[in-house]
Amino acid sequence: MSAPAPQAPFSLLLPVYAGDDPSFLRLAFESSVDGQRLRPAEAVIVQDGPVPDPLAREIRRIEADSPVPVRVVRLPENRGLTAALNAGLDACTQPVAARMDADDVSLPERFERQWALLQQGFDLVGTGMVEFEHDPGQPVSGRTPPVGAQRIRDHARTHNPFNHPTMMYRLAALDRVGRYQPFGKMEDYWLGIRLIDSGARVENIAEPLLAYRVGAGAFARRGGWTEARTEWRLQRELLRMGFVTRGQYLRNVVMKGVYRLMPAGVKRVLFRGLIGRGLPGDRAAD
Numbered sequence: 001m002s003a004p005a006p007q008a009p010f011s012l013l014l015p016v017y018a019g020d021d022p023s024f025l026r027l028a029f030e031s032s033v034d035g036q037r038l039r040p041a042e043a044v045i046v047q048d049g050p051v052p053d054p055l056a057r058e059i060r061r062i063e064a065d066s067p068v069p070v071r072v073v074r075l076p077e078n079r080g081l082t083a084a085l086n087a088g089l090d091a092c093t094q095p096v097a098a099r100m101d102a103d104d105v106s107l108p109e110r111f112e113r114q115w116a117l118l119q120q121g122f123d124l125v126g127t128g129m130v131e132f133e134h135d136p137g138q139p140v141s142g143r144t145p146p147v148g149a150q151r152i153r154d155h156a157r158t159h160n161p162f163n164h165p166t167m168m169y170r171l172a173a174l175d176r177v178g179r180y181q182p183f184g185k186m187e188d189y190w191l192g193i194r195l196i197d198s199g200a201r202v203e204n205i206a207e208p209l210l211a212y213r214v215g216a217g218a219f220a221r222r223g224g225w226t227e228a229r230t231e232w233r234l235q236r237e238l239l240r241m242g243f244v245t246r247g248q249y250l251r252n253v254v255m256k257g258v259y260r261l262m263p264a265g266v267k268r269v270l271f272r273g274l275i276g277r278g279l280p281g282d283r284a285a286d
Contacts, residue, residue, distance in 0.1 A: 004067060005039050008115050010096035010168070012043040012068075015084040017102075018051045022058035024103040024213065029062050031106040032098075038112040040098060042069045046088040049078030082180045082187045089171060089179060098168040103213045105136045110209040114168040123173035123200040124192070126162035127209035136211040143212075145204040152204065153196055157244050158252060162202075164188035166210045173200045184230030190237075197243060231256045 012032055016025060033039055043066060045059060063070045073091045075084065089097060096118060098111060114125045130139035143163050146155040155161040167188070174180075177194040180187050196202055232253055239249040 007039045009094045011092040011094040012040040013088045013097045014100045015046045017048040020102040022054045044088045044091045045072045046084045047074045048084040082182045085180045101165040105211040107209045122203045124169040124202045127166040127205040129163045129210040129212050130208045131214045160189040162192050
């Protein structure tokens, strides 16, 4: 019988809500704890409001069977992802946290490689990822993030430079910028911008260390007037803080608006065929 994988002083941060699938949650958790070469010291699961009985049973099973301590934060009502993440950060007892969504799959070397960079003094480390629909072993596209501080900053002017469920960060760096803040479905992008602007040391690992599950409605959720208005509001903030020039702002407003209002079918073809191969773009949950 092989010895258990070593642990490091970081927390796994995993929000769950009523729409999550129990079997997906089990795979997400096990891939991020049992299957890791370097395990977290603890896992923090945030139950964002009431959940169906099968999902509640799965959370209790994970809590009882996990090889690392599990802290479950049960919010009495659904407060949304931003509030759930902040509640989870409050419950973390470790100085570093690793994001994970309840339907994705971490590769075994994910945390080992991210932790090595954090030990070099970085405040935030993301990774590449692949997208899949049914089988994590059969990806339909990939997201290679920019690497290096300047490339990350340049890329952040037009796209989220971090694949959000891959992020591992120091809580002290998040505290300095006010942690997660409500911003439609772009709270992760907005957090990354503020960290970069604050002078935090950020980096990405280009290789895909996470498999991201996409459903039939993923591209529809990336669009519509609500998402377009959120996008335009974000661009105004970037201009206000001097993160983009006026010319970059105008270009982003036009191009992002066209993308957000494009039919989902067209968006799928363009994203998968042209954008998704080399850029992290906008996450379905951003």
